[in-house]
Amino acid sequence: MAKYIYSELKTRDGERVYEHKSLHTFDNDNITHEEVDEFLDDYVSEFWGESDGKEDYYYWFFGEIVSWVYNWNFISEKEYKVLKKFL
Numbered sequence: 001m002a003k004y005i006y007s008e009l010k011t012r013d014g015e016r017v018y019e020h021k022s023l024h025t026f027d028n029d030n031i032t033h034e035e036v037d038e039f040l041d042d043y044v045s046e047f048w049g050e051s052d053g054k055e056d057y058y059y060w061f062f063g064e065i066v067s068w069v070y071n072w073n074f075i076s077e078k079e080y081k082v083l084k085k086f087l
Contacts, residue, residue, distance in 0.1 A: 001029045004080040005036060007072040009044050013065050020047075021087050023080060040069045 002025050009020040024039070044058055044067050045051050051058035057068035075083070 002027055002077070003029055003031050004075045004077060005040075005072055006075045006079070006083060007040055007043075008070045009047065009067055010070040011047075011065060011067040019070070023083055023087055025080070036072060037069075040072055044069050 005024040005026065007022050007024065009022070011018045011020065022043075024043075026036075026039075028035075047058070047067050048060045048065060051060055051067075057066055059066045
């Protein structure tokens with residue numbers, strides 16, 4: 001059985017802050033919070049291409065753009081199917 005993840009990334013570009021929402025599926029039903037954290041860190045670190053990174057956030061263009069994982073949750077298959085239509 002698959003696990004479904006809903007995640008929110010935040011990006012600061014100057015004074016503006018954007019929110020990027022995404023869905024992810026994992027075939028591993030026993031995936032841990034630490035494994036999801038690691039996956040999302042890799043995901044956000046390559047969001048705008050290769051980044052200069054820190055532990056909690058990643059930046060590009062000498063710090064003009066900064067992104068980080070704001071929030072994530074495990075969701076049900078039903079929630080995934082509904083959100084997939086809108087995201």
